[in-house]
Amino acid sequence: MVGIIDIKEIFSRVFQIKFEDGRIAIATETLVPGLKVYDEKIVQHDDREYRIWNPYRSKLAAAILNGIKELPIKPGSRVLYLGIASGTTASHISDIIGENGIIYGIEFAHRPFRDLIKVAENRKNIVPLLKDARLPESFSYIGENVDILYADLAQPNQAQIFLHNAEIFLKENGYGIIAIKARSIDVTKPPDEIFKEQREILEAGGMRILEGIKLDPYAKDHIMFLLRYQY
Numbered sequence: 001m002v003g004i005i006d007i008k009e010i011f012s013r014v015f016q017i018k019f020e021d022g023r024i025a026i027a028t029e030t031l032v033p034g035l036k037v038y039d040e041k042i043v044q045h046d047d048r049e050y051r052i053w054n055p056y057r058s059k060l061a062a063a064i065l066n067g068i069k070e071l072p073i074k075p076g077s078r079v080l081y082l083g084i085a086s087g088t089t090a091s092h093i094s095d096i097i098g099e100n101g102i103i104y105g106i107e108f109a110h111r112p113f114r115d116l117i118k119v120a121e122n123r124k125n126i127v128p129l130l131k132d133a134r135l136p137e138s139f140s141y142i143g144e145n146v147d148i149l150y151a152d153l154a155q156p157n158q159a160q161i162f163l164h165n166a167e168i169f170l171k172e173n174g175y176g177i178i179a180i181k182a183r184s185i186d187v188t189k190p191p192d193e194i195f196k197e198q199r200e201i202l203e204a205g206g207m208r209i210l211e212g213i214k215l216d217p218y219a220k221d222h223i224m225f226l227l228r229y230q231y
């Protein structure tokens with residue numbers, strides 16, 4: 001196994017690892033030692049266990065590697081996640097927020113949801129909800145306003161769904177993170193035109209755009225917006 005030269009915390013509980021062969025990766029320190037969630041690599045250092053965060057499997061990892069300047073997800077954060085799927089990205093968020101944080105994970109497809117349930121059995125800070133993100137009233141029993149609204153639905157009207165959920169669940173000055181795939185919206189238009197339109201929809205809905213980070217080469221023709229919500 002290739003040795004580690006250096007581990008540096010680049011955001012709260014997100015680490016950059018330099019290996020002896022020159023490779024650089026990002027990782028989170030696992031909340032559940034010994035357990036993998038997807039096919040991520042696990043490395044040990046100084047009695048700690050880290051899960052390498054794969055940017056080809058997680059758009060949030062791609063945004064971090066592409067230089068996002070701020071990551072509002074912190075220990076204790078409360079997160080509503082639309083389109084959590086089987087929990088690949090959410091498992092790293094779960095590592096970051098720790099035992100005092102919570103992720104309400106909305107997913108409407110049964111197959112990824114079954115895998116998500118297994119992940120949540122070992123990670124008590126993930127609450128899986130088999131729900132349709134277009135109908136936030138159907139999970140209003142969450143009963144709290146969250147610090148972060150995260151969306152990765154790959155749907156044409158995702159920005160509208162995101163704003164509808166923000167109105168109900170996002171704190172004033174809370175943060176939004178939304179991954180947008182140009183081809184899910186319109187295959188005929190250039191991606192930059194789509195990103196501009198989506199930006200305008202989000203701004204008109206009360207979101208201030210803090211950053212827009214393209215996710216190439218990890219996810220082609222995708223952008224991730226980091227947003228702040230002003231009522």
Ligand SMILES: C[S@@+](CC[C@H](N)C(=O)[O-])C[C@H]1O[C@@H](n2cnc3c(N)ncnc32)[C@H](O)[C@@H]1O
Binds near residue numbers: 153155
């Ligand atoms: C690109 S995948 C999400 C990957 C995941 N965010 C990750 O990084 O690990 C999009 C997911 O959104 C789900 N989805 C799409 N529309 C939805 C809706 N209206 N309500 C709930 N889930 C939805 C899909 O079933 C799919 O699992």
